Amino acid sequence: MAATTEPTVDANTAGNAEQVAKKKKAKKVVADNTMYQAIEAVMPVVLRSSHAKGRHAVAARDLPAGTLVAVEGPVGAIVRNQSFVSLCHCCFGSVPMKTQTRPKLDKDGKEIAGQAERITVPVSACDKCKMAAYCSDKCRADHAKEHGVQCGALAQCNAIASTHNVSLEDLRAVLALLGRRTVEGGGSSSDVSSGGGGEDDAGKPAAFTATAADAKSVSYRRVLDLNPNRHYIERNAIKNLQAALKDLLALVPEASRVPLSEAVAAACIFSTNNHPLVVNNHHMLGLYPFSALYLHHSCRPNCVFVGEAGGVLCVRTMRDVPANSELTISYVELYQPREQRRRELLLTRHFWCKCRRCSTGLSQSVDRVMDGIQCSECRRGVMIFEETKEVQDINELMTDISALDQEIQGKFAQCETCPAKIEVTSLVDVLKAAITSYGAAHVTMQQGDLRRARLQMEKFISDYEDKNILHPFNSYLVNTYISLARVCAQLEDPDRAIRYTSIVVERMQGADGEAVPENYPRLAEYHMSLGDMCLKQAKKKASNHTPAGRSVTRRYLKEARTSLESAYRARKVIYGEESTRASEAKKLLDSAKHEYDEFVKATEKKKSKKPQPQPAAVPAAAPASAAPAVSAVPAAVAPPPTTSA
Numbered sequence: 001m002a003a004t005t006e007p008t009v010d011a012n013t014a015g016n017a018e019q020v021a022k023k024k025k026a027k028k029v030v031a032d033n034t035m036y037q038a039i040e041a042v043m044p045v046v047l048r049s050s051h052a053k054g055r056h057a058v059a060a061r062d063l064p065a066g067t068l069v070a071v072e073g074p075v076g077a078i079v080r081n082q083s084f085v086s087l088c089h090c091c092f093g094s095v096p097m098k099t100q101t102r103p104k105l106d107k108d109g110k111e112i113a114g115q116a117e118r119i120t121v122p123v124s125a126c127d128k129c130k131m132a133a134y135c136s137d138k139c140r141a142d143h144a145k146e147h148g149v150q151c152g153a154l155a156q157c158n159a160i161a162s163t164h165n166v167s168l169e170d171l172r173a174v175l176a177l178l179g180r181r182t183v184e185g186g187g188s189s190s191d192v193s194s195g196g197g198g199e200d201d202a203g204k205p206a207a208f209t210a211t212a213a214d215a216k217s218v219s220y221r222r223v224l225d226l227n228p229n230r231h232y233i234e235r236n237a238i239k240n241l242q243a244a245l246k247d248l249l250a251l252v253p254e255a256s257r258v259p260l261s262e263a264v265a266a267a268c269i270f271s272t273n274n275h276p277l278v279v280n281n282h283h284m285l286g287l288y289p290f291s292a293l294y295l296h297h298s299c300r301p302n303c304v305f306v307g308e309a310g311g312v313l314c315v316r317t318m319r320d321v322p323a324n325s326e327l328t329i330s331y332v333e334l335y336q337p338r339e340q341r342r343r344e345l346l347l348t349r350h351f352w353c354k355c356r357r358c359s360t361g362l363s364q365s366v367d368r369v370m371d372g373i374q375c376s377e378c379r380r381g382v383m384i385f386e387e388t389k390e391v392q393d394i395n396e397l398m399t400d401i402s403a404l405d406q407e408i409q410g411k412f413a414q415c416e417t418c419p420a421k422i423e424v425t426s427l428v429d430v431l432k433a434a435i436t437s438y439g440a441a442h443v444t445m446q447q448g449d450l451r452r453a454r455l456q457m458e459k460f461i462s463d464y465e466d467k468n469i470l471h472p473f474n475s476y477l478v479n480t481y482i483s484l485a486r487v488c489a490q491l492e493d494p495d496r497a498i499r500y501t502s503i504v505v506e507r508m509q510g511a512d513g514e515a516v517p518e519n520y521p522r523l524a525e526y527h528m529s530l531g532d533m534c535l536k537q538a539k540k541k542a543s544n545h546t547p548a549g550r551s552v553t554r555r556y557l558k559e560a561r562t563s564l565e566s567a568y569r570a571r572k573v574i575y576g577e578e579s580t581r582a583s584e585a586k587k588l589l590d591s592a593k594h595e596y597d598e599f600v601k602a603t604e605k606k607k608s609k610k611p612q613p614q615p616a617a618v619p620a621a622a623p624a625s626a627a628p629a630v631s632a633v634p635a636a637v638a639p640p641p642t643t644s645a
């Protein structure tokens, strides 16, 4: 179904009798909302269900940006691989570490007599598997029953995942769901396959949690309501999953096992519907049934979700949302070309995106510039190739990539501003060459050769941006600036890091907010780091009392203030006014304001002591050698494209 931000029309308000009759008939088969109706009492949302969209949620009234529309605990959640020992497997809080002395081991894992080593370990962990980490012994005890289901299998997950070529996290997710089902008193598998984990809450509406405290009250039975989108999962992947889960179930206590088909369904449901959260800078994945069922994906979303303590999912509006508009979130990074977003959604979420942004003709959408190649004749417009074919069968996509190449043979792309045409295959060749050199620079960066990576990236920009080959908003260029900023910061060249970050911010904000929303989390982070870097540089440069030095300091302070104002505004909307992230931004902003006021005062004091200088004696801008202009954009940058809403 398509997800749009249009107001939803209620079935009963429609026109003639025939239509009403049709809709009444249709009502028999659309899913009802009774299970989740409780949310309407605590959140400003109305639940709807229609043929076109299935279950979805709309704004109950006009909602200003930053309004909380859902707070939900996970029915099953896992700590992600990279945070495995940093996040508590019970409460998803941070795990304090302690140091311990243990006998030193040789390369075969045998103790070396008389030798010891000091290691850092979580304050509490399962005594048996030694894998599950906890923030306290209390959490370990609270999790004992749930973990008991997983304990024997957890250590084998890695081996099973690599033997059968499946995702380790998918296996751990199934274990977590089985743990939850067992704790809830999950009965025999026939109870489960008829719709739920335990008999105690059969038919009871899903508890909707309005606070983090009772977030854990969502039942396992809600998991099986979710769409596995199995038809979009490659056949081989399903076969591998079946083999892996068969091995895994054999390691689970018998009373907690479910039939293989249910375990496969649970794995598909988890990978299709999970929400990745970052809690205290650590990563987890959770299954949040209400949000997974009611909040569709849109590449121009009006809501954003974030993780809070306890693995609680909070969804807030990220812009003003009129009453009756559908509430949507994004499951993918938005500053990507349309095809890339769609393929990512297909591979990870198992659906072909039909949101309004993806369904709008390319020439009318900001997406035309996301992987835009400039016209080689007029150098003003990008080349447009409108055709995008919906991928109907993921199996075909995986087995016959060459079919895509064949489809573009003999087809032409047209310049958006002049009559020039070019064969799509030539366009693809340009893009492939760009991707190759982009990839090479990034491999160098990953290998840690930062100086060479910087040279390669700067060459990429001079080859593809300065020569007007790629559109300035092309995501490969913007991603290169992002990496360049990071590399320059690591090479302790803050002036350049600032310059590149300000280009990133400028490009992401370009296109009138059509590429990413104003209060987009990643954009907020670039604003924050730009503000932080500018403030630090301004403080460093403050000792330079030459006119040029003062001009640079002033400019950095101004940029710090503007960037931090944006970061603060966005963080309040995304994380809530009272959040630590919002107060962090506010603190830095106050400090930038203070520095700026002090700077202005000191400058004025100086001026009043001296006779007024002739205006011509003060250079208008710092020479490039002293420091780059903070918001300077390379000369070759074309004017931002005009966008259609």
Ligand SMILES: C[S@@+](CC[C@H](N)C(=O)[O-])C[C@H]1O[C@@H](n2cnc3c(N)ncnc32)[C@H](O)[C@@H]1O
Binding pocket: 001, 002, 003, 031, 053, 054, 055, 056, 227, 229, 272, 291, 292, 293, 294, 295, 296, 297, 298, 349, 350, 351, 352, 353, 354, 355
């Ligand atoms: C939010 S649930 C929808 C549940 C559905 N409303 C129901 O009543 O069963 C998420 C699923 O909706 C579909 N979906 C969400 N956003 C979509 C989009 N932008 N384009 C196409 N399908 C989408 C996908 O199948 C996805 O797995």
